Each structure stands twice: as C-alpha cells, then as structure tokens.
Amino acid sequence: MTDSKAALRAFGALLAAKGLLGAALSSVSEPGVVHLTTGALCAVALLGAARSRPWGATAFVGAAALTVVTSFPHTLNHRWFELVVALVLWRAAVAPVHRSLRTVVHARVVLQLAILSVFFFSGLQKIAHGQFLSGEHLLREMAMDDSTMSWALRKGASVFGSMPSIDATHLVFGSVPLPISASLVTAVRVTSVGIVGAEILLPLGVACGVFGARWLLLAAQIGIGLVSAEIDFALTATGALLLLWRAPPRAAWIATFVGWLAVGVVIWGGLLP
Amino acid sequence: MRAIHILRHGPDRVLAWVALLLVGWPMAHAVLVQTLDVSSWRFGGWGMYATAAPRASQVVAFVRRCDAPTLRPALASRGPRVGVLDDGGLQLGGLAVDATGYRLASDLAAFRGDHHFVAFAGWLRRAHHVPTRTPLALAVVEPRVHVSGRRAMGIVRLAIVRDGELILRDRFSSSVVHVDVVLPPCGSTS
Numbered sequence: 001m002t003d004s005k006a007a008l009r010a011f012g013a014l015l016a017a018k019g020l021l022g023a024a025l026s027s028v029s030e031p032g033v034v035h036l037t038t039g040a041l042c043a044v045a046l047l048g049a050a051r052s053r054p055w056g057a058t059a060f061v062g063a064a065a066l067t068v069v070t071s072f073p074h075t076l077n078h079r080w081f082e083l084v085v086a087l088v089l090w091r092a093a094v095a096p097v098h099r100s101l102r103t104v105v106h107a108r109v110v111l112q113l114a115i116l117s118v119f120f121f122s123g124l125q126k127i128a129h130g131q132f133l134s135g136e137h138l139l140r141e142m143a144m145d146d147s148t149m150s151w152a153l154r155k156g157a158s159v160f161g162s163m164p165s166i167d168a169t170h171l172v173f174g175s176v177p178l179p180i181s182a183s184l185v186t187a188v189r190v191t192s193v194g195i196v197g198a199e200i201l202l203p204l205g206v207a208c209g210v211f212g213a214r215w216l217l218l219a220a221q222i223g224i225g226l227v228s229a230e231i232d233f234a235l236t237a238t239g240a241l242l243l244l245w246r247a248p249p250r251a252a253w254i255a256t257f258v259g260w261l262a263v264g265v266v267i268w269g270g271l272l273p
Numbered sequence: 274m275r276a277i278h279i280l281r282h283g284p285d286r287v288l289a290w291v292a293l294l295l296v297g298w299p300m301a302h303a304v305l306v307q308t309l310d311v312s313s314w315r316f317g318g319w320g321m322y323a324t325a326a327p328r329a330s331q332v333v334a335f336v337r338r339c340d341a342p343t344l345r346p347a348l349a350s351r352g353p354r355v356g357v358l359d360d361g362g363l364q365l366g367g368l369a370v371d372a373t374g375y376r377l378a379s380d381l382a383a384f385r386g387d388h389h390f391v392a393f394a395g396w397l398r399r400a401h402h403v404p405t406r407t408p409l410a411l412a413v414v415e416p417r418v419h420v421s422g423r424r425a426m427g428i429v430r431l432a433i434v435r436d437g438e439l440i441l442r443d444r445f446s447s448s449v450v451h452v453d454v455v456l457p458p459c460g461s462t463s
Contacts, residue, residue, distance in 0.1 A: 073381055077315070077319060080316075080317030091288050103284050106288050107288060113295055117296065122322070124299070124303065125302075125323035126323045128323070129320070129323045131324055131325060132323055140325060143418055207276070
C-alpha cells in the first residue's frame, strides 16, 4: 500500500511540476490571470505532493478544471485526461482514514484503466474511421510537410522512397498525381496496421498480465510521443504508465520529466522542424 | 481478475463512476463522430489521429464575377493572408479565406452539415464585410491521399449561401470545380 501511495504522490508531483512549468511558459508568451492562477494552483499542488497533504491534490483538481473550463469547447484531449487523473488522485488523497488503504488501491487501478483506455480506444477509433488503417492518414501527414510528425515520418520512410510535398491550396481545383513508390505505400500501410494493432493489443495484454506487455506499451508511448511531438501528453502518459509497476523508483519519475522536457526544448528550440 | 474485482467492489463510488466513464464515453464518442460529425479530436473520446486533423486554411470562398470588383478591394485589404484566387480561364472572383479566427466548424465538427456552411458564411460576411445579398460559394477542401490510385485528391464540398440560407450543396472530387456554373447568374434573383 505504501508503494501505491508513494506512486500516486509521485505521479501527482510530476503532473503538478509539468503544469507549473507550462503555466510559467504560457505566462511569458501570453500574460493573463488564468495562467497565473493555474501556475499558483500547480505550485500549491507540488508543495502538497511533496508534504503528503490532501490540499495539494485539491489544488491540482482546481488547476486541471480551470484549464478545461477556460479552453472549452476546444479543450485538447490530454487536458480531459489530466482532469480525470486529478479527480482520481484527489479521491485517494481525501479518503477517510478507515478506508484509506482500499481507496488508494482502488485509485491506482482506475488510473491504470485510464491509460489503458486511452491506448485501446485510440486504436478502435482508428479502425472505425478507416483513414488511418488504410495508410491514408500517415501518407497525408507526410505529404502536407508542415509538422514535426511529417518530418519524422519522411525520415523514417526514406528507405522505401521519397514522398512529394503537397499543399492544401494546390488541391482546390482537383487532384494531383503523386509519384509514390509501391514499396512506400506498402511500408506505410504495414506501419499503420502495426500502430493500430499495438494500440489495441498491448493494453489488452497488460490487462491480462501478459509478460512484457507493459514494457512494450511504454516503448510504444515513447516512440509515438517522439514521432508526433506531443510532448505534453507524452509526459503525462509515460507517468501514468509507470503506475503499471508496483514501485517505480524515483529516478524513473525524474527521468520521465527531464527526458520529455529535453525533447521539448529540442523541438521548441527549432533544432527539429 | 483482481483488478476487475477492485473496480467493481472498490470503496469509492466516485472512482467507480470515473471507471465507468473511461469505458463508456469513448464508445459513445465514436458514435457521435459518425452520426453528428463531431470532431474525433475533441471532447475526450481518445480519437486523435483517427481522422484528418482539422486545418483551418482549407476553406475557399467564391463570389460571382459581377460581385467581385466591388468586393475585391475590401477583401484584399483584410491582410496579407487573404489573397485573391484567379483560375485564369474563368476569371472567377474568389478569395482564399483566412479562417483561423473561425474555429467552430473546422475544429469541433467535420465541415459537412448544412448548418456548418451557413454558420461559416455568416462569420465570413461579418469578418470580411460581404453584403448579405451577395451569394457566396464556399469550397471546403479536404485533402486526401488516395492510396490505391497514388493520387492526392482534393475532396471538395461546395455550398452556396445567400440571405443566411443554404441554396445549394454538393460534393465534388473531379478534376475541375466549375464554380461559375453553380453560382446564380448575375442579375438573377434565385
């Protein structure tokens, strides 16, 4: 139980530190009372997590809710995810003493369900809509050539052939033939199927206790995070995945924070597209 | 098995509801995306990357040739990102719309329903001072890469809006979109 409680506290501290950093950066680029309030709440949450005080978890719920409310209805999915996580951490923190042990275990299982749900349903939605599974989505991302993801995909697929760039304005009056090699199309299709398969099967494997599934899921998250450059979500998700282990060492939490921060600096600093 | 037992018989009722939400909402969200054109990228349904990411610059508005001379100066003066398109042969009065200030259709829902076109036309008139009576043809371009044919296909949804009402909506994926054909002729009332 102590392990579970420590893990929840470490996760809370990780999210609070990320929120504090994000609010600080946002305050510089776009000064406003919302970022200041969010930053202050995250600072309180970080202090509370460090001192094992329930008001820290309460402050983090406030920060997460404020972010969702002020960005609604355009709220990004990882903000909803953080709100769910904040609610769970808060319930564990404020549980009455007589049922504290069981609530902490309950909260940890719900957090595991949360991260598995993100992977599993992402895969199912990709099947439901069809664009991703056919390879069309990744090819389109490569062709539009306007993001880190596009750059990473082009680099990765360069052994199978080059991908021409297109622009939305070129397509207004009709279709443009694309000289794409058959091997590139095949490679992208196989990759797309592989990604969807991993998103669905790995969470199921973790839920069923398959040996090594949690390591593969962690590796998949790191890979997807690097390619998509979704640093904010990758940091949260990697932290959530650490909860799949009973007692993640403190070094793992620190490495998660510092590692993704370093990737963010590389991308935001313009060293990568 | 133990995890399922904890989820079902855990001590905290709020956590139980959260767990139920984590399983139920993504499924409901997928249905909403299919039936109501809700964006798969929003509202916490974990459908990011399942559909093409919304790109606000893909809306192009056209006006009739007779309306273009009076509109072009005003439209062209709205900023460097608002340009005037000219297809050469047809000399259409058209403008590439900077739609970054308009997020409702492109960000929260797929640009498919009639109300999306009407709402966008209303925003466009206010943003670019286009008179209500001037018919607007809106071409919403959805860039697709047609894998089997190895072609980049501009799937175009076209609509004409006037007086706050949609008077024509169609979908083109052919090589040429003849906008002047579907716009009402100059001087006509319908």
